[in-house]
Amino acid sequence: MPETTATTGTTQVLIAGAGPAGLVLALELSRRGVPHRLIDAAEAAFPGSRGKGLQPRTQEVFDDLGVIGAIHAKGSPYPTMTAWENGERVRDWDMMTRGEPTPDTPYAEPWLLPQSRTQEVLRERLAELGGKVEFGVRLTHFAQDAEGVTAELSGPGDAFERVRVAYLVGSDGGRSTVRAALGTTFTGETVDPTPMLTADMEMDEAGLVRTHWHTWNSHPDGAVAMCPLPHSNLFQTYIRFDGGDPDPAPEAVRRVVTERTGLPTGEVRWASVFRTRAAMAEHFREGRVFLAGDAAHIHSPAGGQGLNTSIQDAYNLGWKLAAVLRGGAPDALLDSYEAERLPVAAGVLGLSTRLHRGTTTTGPLSSHRGPEGHQLALGYRESPLSVERRTGLADTALRAGDRAPDAPCKDARTGETRRLFDLFRGPHFTLLALGDAELPPSAADLTPHIRTYRIAGPTPDLLDPEGHATRAYADHGLFLIRPDGYVGLATNEAADVAGYWPIAG
Known part of the structure; x- marks a missing residue:
């Protein structure tokens, strides 16, 4: 009989499945100092190219995670298409709408990189942060209670281990063991x-x-x-x-x-x-167990949406788990994961299916891919975390719940160019004060993970000589940017910042 090892340890999150979602979640937890384990039942890393299209929003996520340089070095722009008949090239065309980078959108079109290489880059970054993937370790059973999750793992040589964690995340693919054990309906x-x-x-x-x-x-x-x-x-x-x-x-x-x-x-x-197939789990959270990536939704490959949606699941969940486990936020914050990601996954699932069914003999290969697939317009306006306090806004105005745009500014002291994305990068909240908007008296005291910058106006930290930040945001107001790069709060009143729930607790 294999030896049974009872493990208590300090692990707070167990992640089952080391694909794109599991790796990004591990990175998010690592840079926030949350002890975790990332296991995968496979004996070695995935070798294929399967999900090879990285959408602009995912490239922004990779920018924040510090891997965009490696991602671009190992990949390329998407090629154009050519059709052959009887040994002759008969037609060339482009299957996607291409664009040029702009000040608010630095990544304008999808990037081609085989999934195995994307995962390699993420594993290398995880190793830099002190993490790793435990290959050949399978989750065989788990049970949850009010205080945590007890999981049983089998490893090489029939080793057996029992671990106790605060939360379990199933990112273990379309045939998810975690989802099956939960009994979560997977409708498709x-x-x-x-x-x-x-x-x-x-x-x-x-x-x-x-x-x-x-x-x-x-x-x-x-x-x-x-x-x-x-x-x-x-x-x-x-x-x-x-x-x-x-x-x-x-x-x-x-x-x-x-x-x-x-x-x-x-x-x-x-x-x-x-x-x-297209399918989605009825719930993304059951108590202390979460589903992410293909365990929560599977897509047609048309439009290159599945891997990208999986990565952004993990990007959404990671900072929230850390806020609860390390930042003192209430467990109820974690309910916003399903509230935000389930509607997004449903919409993206519909887009993938429409693109696939809009084709004929080539299945997902002849569908034209427009900017709706870039995932830049996806947001969380209806989320309980999105608080919009301004009135009389234009239809095109940036609102709470929207993706926070980039903009090149100038450091008011040195004159050096500073992108907003550079200021957002990391595990913190960012408070932007535009124009002469009044700052809360002690913004930095609200949480150790908030950084404040005034753009233009009196005593600015950043100058906006070309008006890019003003056009992207407003000429006046306070914008609290979440750690995952979405506007959590938009207001003209400094008092609203202290009352914003995720940082007020």
């Missing part, structure tokens, strides 16, 4: 019954240019599309099976690709079969 539908196969494969002998995403749409058994993966000789390959069942064995994948494209193929590094 089959978006497309046709099976698909995705693979990462070499195409060195085929001579395909790496500046385009190549498609073959006319084969009677289904379309093929190949996207070049940056800084490699690999193509992520989608194969649709309108007749027959996919076989992920490497030789079978190579044979199908050659049959449908007429091209010679190389090594298959990774392959996976899927049928496109």
